[in-house]
Amino acid sequence: MSKKMKVRNLSKTTKSNLITYGMVIVAYIIVEIFLRAGMVSSLIEGLLVPLCVYVILAVSLNLTVGISGELSLGHAGFMCVGAFAGATFSKCLENVITFGILRFTLAIIVGTLCAALFGILVGIPVLRLKGDYLAIVTLAFGEIIKNVVNVIYLGRDSRGFHISIKDTISLGLEDDGEVIIKGAQGITGTPNDSTFLWGIILILITLFIVINLINSRTGRAIMSIRDNRIAAESIGISVTKYKLLAFSVSAALAGTAGVLYAHNLATLTALPKNFGYNMSITILVFVVLGGIGNIRGSVIAAVVLTLLxxxxxxxxxxxxxxxxxxxxxxxxxxxxxGGQAIQERIKLFFERRKTKEA
Amino acid sequence: MIGFISYLVNGISLGSVYAIIALGYTMVYGIAKMLNFAHGDVIMIGAFVVFSTVSGMGLPPVIGILISVVVCTVLGMLIERIAYKPLRHASKLAVLITAIGVSYFLQNVALLIYGANTKSFTSVVTMEPIRLADGALVISGETIVTVIACIIIMIGLSAFIKYSKSGRAMLAVSEDSGAAQLMGVNVNSTIALTFAIGSALAAIAGVLLCSSYPSLTPYTGSMPGIKAFVAAVFGGIGSIPGAFIGGILLGVIEILGRAYISSQLSDAIVFAVLIVVLLVKPTGILGKQIQEKV
Structure with a gap:
């Protein structure tokens, strides 16, 4: 009885948020049951981790597009940063830390922090622009990140790290040296640490961060800037600070998704397909179809549109x-x-039915 | 030195193609205020139509280009009518996603008809290359035709907008579509006309692009489309001379970057220059500064 009272006393937003978390957990349990029963085709099984990646990307992009109101077309670039930073870290410490969970946790932290750093670096100049200009510049940054990653060669030997943008020979490695990033061939042999459970845990953490951010004082400040920048500024909200905060948190979470993505692949390469603007657009489609600013919508849209x-x-x-x-x-x-008129009519039809039944 | 001039000429040639695409882009953006992601794919369709008619059916190139221009014009107007017109007053993002949908649609239609294999496009230009400096500097026929076409289009378009009635209607709609409508301008037909002109230019650009760079796939158009938009932003979006200058500059930077810095980084250099320009001059080189009012 007392528990029921508690649930009833919760505010509407809290209830809605609990539904979102619950939905993810229930989905995990159902999929896990099907997996144990062997009823999932290998095709779908291979899609589980990418699905988690897309969900995290969609939720994090919603923070920029929906909550902060800035159209970003460079989300895949931050994912790329996270993926390469995390994979490099894991490769370097593959033999030092043999405990998979610890290594992967550290890789996630490293990837996330690197992406956050890039988010701040990119955000400072970009957020001075508005609207379509901002969109095209974020797209430009995303493409630059992808292109630069494609020419980086990173090697390691007893003298430390060597970096080059030409080829593996110019790294000048000793005989015992190991090439970690091979330019356009990317990183091979990243430990395969990503699992569906990790994906779900990361989704829950992402949801927790984003939802709590939205419902905090900071989140309300960000939304007030979105709704009316000048009014927000005039009541003393620092526009740059809050915009940058939303942008870099969004970038950081994209980096998390990148780490998850990288540890699911044998070979990580920066192709237009996975880190180009097409990827950013795909994620934007999830966000818009799920409902701009609607976190649960992003989760559902990402899953449905990936499976479709x-x-x-x-x-x-x-x-x-x-x-x-x-x-x-x-x-x-x-x-x-025209479409909205049809929606109204459908709504009316169902309402009439309800009143008839009553 | 000859090497540098030769790269410069190539850059101007590529830049002219970007400029032609950017002219269409900038007009559409100026009037409809939307990022038309499908513009690049209209270029690809234009090139495929010429490929089918000239290489496939053996028609003379001029007829092929004419058919391609007609097809793309009709296509552009159809896209506008079916996909964009219902969303005239919808949010910007909704229109953007629709444009992305149209882009996917065109790519996949081409994929179904022509397959994913790269087609080698036969150049439609039969002009002999010009040899200068004792044959050290060769300017190909494609380059000459592209540059001349670009200049003619630029001048023609400027004159059309400045002196014709429908051109001035376009200016009025891009300035303030509500006020233009009150003054008796038919906004819908003006927007349709803009899409028609933009798509016709895209067809020409597609043919010229594939004559110089003769590989054709369903995805050929998307990167030049993005670059042309970059060129339009670069020069100041909505401005016709701006699109021309932006296109040429972008082509030259890309070719010189590819030649002297790194072939893999040429795209990154182009985008980096765009970022620098926008940070110094947020509305592009020839863009108008708009004051924000409370």
């Missing part, structure tokens, strides 16, 4: 075409005056 092309696999060549049509149709249905 896989479920449409039977249609093979046509699946991306159908995906494109669904995307356009959804946007027109949800955002055009």
């Amino acid at each position: 092309p896989e479920l449409l696999r039977a249609l093979n060549d046509y699946r991306m075409l159908i995906y494109a049509v669904i995307l356009i149709a959804t946007m027109i249905f949800t955002s055009s005056p």
Whole structure:
């Protein structure tokens, strides 16, 4: 009885947030049961960790796009930073720390901090711009990060680390040296530490950080800047500070996703497919279709839209075409005056039904 | 020295292609205030139409280009009518996502028709290259045609906007579409016309791009599309001379960067220059400064 009272006393937002956490946990339990029962195809099983990566990316991008109101098209760049920093760390300490959980935890922290640092470095100049200019500059930064990572060669021998942007020979390694990042060939042999459980834990941590940030004084300050920058500034909110905070937290969480992504692959390379602007756009699609500023929506959209092309696999060549049509149709249905009128009518229809039943 | 001039010429040639695309981009952006991500894919469709008609059916290049321009014009207007017009008053992000959807759609239609293999595009230019400095400096026919086409288009477009009635209607709509409508400008048809012109330019750009760089895949258009947008931003978005200057500068920087610094980093250099320009002059080289009002 007393417990029931407690639940009833919780505010509406808290309840909604608990549903979000609960949803993730329930999804994990269901998938785990199916996995144990051997009812999951290997295709879907291989998708589980990438799914977690996408969910974290979508939730973190929602912080920039939805809560802070800045259109960023460079999210994949921060993911790239996190992925390479985390993978480099794991490779260097593969033989030093043999305890997988500790090593992976440290790799996540390293990747996240590196991405956060880049978030601050990129954010300081970028956040002075607005709207589409900001979008194109974040896109530019993302592409620069991807391109630069592709030419970096990093090696290690008894004298320490060597870095070059030419080739492996110019590193001048001793005989016992080891090349860690091989330019466009990337990093090979990262320990395969990512598991579905890790993914779920990281999703929960991400949700915890983002949701608590939104519902804090800081979060309200960020949203006030989004809604009216001049009004927010005039009541003494430091625009730069809060914008930068949201941007770098978002970048840091993208870095976390990157570490998870990197430790799921045998070979990590920076291709246009995984770290280019196309990836940033894919994540933006998750955020917009899930509902801008709606965290639970981002989680659901990321899962549904990642699984959708896989479920449409039977249609093979046509699946991306159908995906494109669904995307356009959804946007027109949800955002055009005609589509909204249809929505109203559907709502009215159901309401009438309810009153009839009553 | 000859080497440098030769790179410079190549840069101007590539820059002219970017400029033609950027002209279309900047007009569409100026009027519809949207990032048209599908613009790059219209370029690709334009190139594929020429590929089919000239290499496939054996029609003369001029006819092929004309067909391509017509197809792209109709395509541009159809895209605007079906995908963008219902969202005229929707949020910017909704329009952006729709444009991305259109971009995926065009890429996958091309993928279904032509497959993922790279097609080698036969140049439509039959002009002999010009040899200067005892044959040390060769300027290809493609370069000459591209640069001339770009200049003609730039001048023609400027004149069209300045002196024709529909051109001035475009200016009015881009300035303030509500006020323009009150003054009797048909906003919808003006926007449709802008998309038609932009797409026609994209078709020409596609042909010229693939004549100089003859590999054609369903994804050929996306990177030049992005770069052209960068060029438009670079020069000050909404400004026609700005798009021209931005395009040429971008092409020259890209080719010189590729030649003298690093071939892998040429894209990064282009983007880095964009960032620097925007930080110094947030509305681009020729962009207008807009004061923010409370």
